[in-house]
Amino acid sequence: MNCSVSVRIGVRAHDFGCLPAGELAAKIAANHLVCAQLALGKAIAGLDLKPGVLNPGLAFDIGGAFQKHGVQIAVLGCYVNPIHPDPATRQSLLGLFKEHLRYARDFGNGIVALETGSVASDYSPHPDNHGEAAFAESLGSIAELVAEAERFGVIVGIEGVASHVVSTPRKMRRMLDTIASNNLQVVFDPVNLLSLDNHQEQERVIGDSLELFGDRIAVIHAKDFTVEDGQFESTSAGLGKLRYDLVMKFAVQQKPGVSILLEDTSEHRARDSREFLRQVVEEFA
Numbered sequence: 001m002n003c004s005v006s007v008r009i010g011v012r013a014h015d016f017g018c019l020p021a022g023e024l025a026a027k028i029a030a031n032h033l034v035c036a037q038l039a040l041g042k043a044i045a046g047l048d049l050k051p052g053v054l055n056p057g058l059a060f061d062i063g064g065a066f067q068k069h070g071v072q073i074a075v076l077g078c079y080v081n082p083i084h085p086d087p088a089t090r091q092s093l094l095g096l097f098k099e100h101l102r103y104a105r106d107f108g109n110g111i112v113a114l115e116t117g118s119v120a121s122d123y124s125p126h127p128d129n130h131g132e133a134a135f136a137e138s139l140g141s142i143a144e145l146v147a148e149a150e151r152f153g154v155i156v157g158i159e160g161v162a163s164h165v166v167s168t169p170r171k172m173r174r175m176l177d178t179i180a181s182n183n184l185q186v187v188f189d190p191v192n193l194l195s196l197d198n199h200q201e202q203e204r205v206i207g208d209s210l211e212l213f214g215d216r217i218a219v220i221h222a223k224d225f226t227v228e229d230g231q232f233e234s235t236s237a238g239l240g241k242l243r244y245d246l247v248m249k250f251a252v253q254q255k256p257g258v259s260i261l262l263e264d265t266s267e268h269r270a271r272d273s274r275e276f277l278r279q280v281v282e283e284f285a
Helices: 021-030 056-068 087-107 132-152 169-179 199-216 244-254 267-282
Strands: 007-012 035-038 072-077 111-115 155-159 184-188 217-222 224-228 231-235 258-262
Touching (some): 007 072, 007 244, 035 258, 056 072, 072 087, 132 184, 169 184
Parallel strands (some): 007 035, 007 258, 072 111, 111 155, 217 258
Antiparallel strands (some): 224 231
16 A cells, blocks of 8 residues: 555644644645644634634634645544533533534534543543543533534544543443444544553553454544653654554554544654654555
8 A cells, every 4th residue: 555645644733833724724734744633722823712603604714724735624623521520611611512513514524522531620630530420421421422413414533541531442442332323433542541550551552442442443643652750751753662563554454544643743843753654654555
């Protein structure tokens, strides 16, 4: 398989700054990146994103600016906390996410992504995140969002994180099976499922992920990790210890054309990370 089409490499748009849509898309394209995760409130200058602001015209204008530069909006990022402890705040956040779902097609996109939540209001780690009560609350919120996605023919993408409610590959599979809708898919970030406690088992964690929910992976995030002085830190792809051969073999052989979005990078570093990923891809193309 020709490696130029086996995967599509892009970036989180806000890692290149908060700019007018056309300028931001031009910067991304100039770095030979073909897709992006767009978190509107972080990436589009002058946009005061709050419930009621999104509309088809705004979405069409932003989407058109990206299309003009050949950059696909692979996923809209709306990383609200679906189990925010304050009920009113939670409903407002879920409402904002639903607006993203309703207008996703107007951006030229069909996926809106979030993580599965923390009982802490600021989304910080909390021991209760790993309990059944938190899982049930997250399940209820995600199911509510998926029901809205089904009405509009779009997809909710959920991202597992070791410190959040869906913290392991098996919990991810459990949520997918319980909600049982093809309008729920996965944004797979292998580093997010690793921590100081389990990074030495990364082959197992990655293997379990691909076996348990590889069929539901819609988008892949690409960053790396280091462990120094007892600290687990994320970094740009190619600068750490992640077994990218395992991830890229899966991407090339099982998900041709999948969007792989760089995280924890800068405009300068993105070029090197892109080339690193392409070199790994060539081993399997």
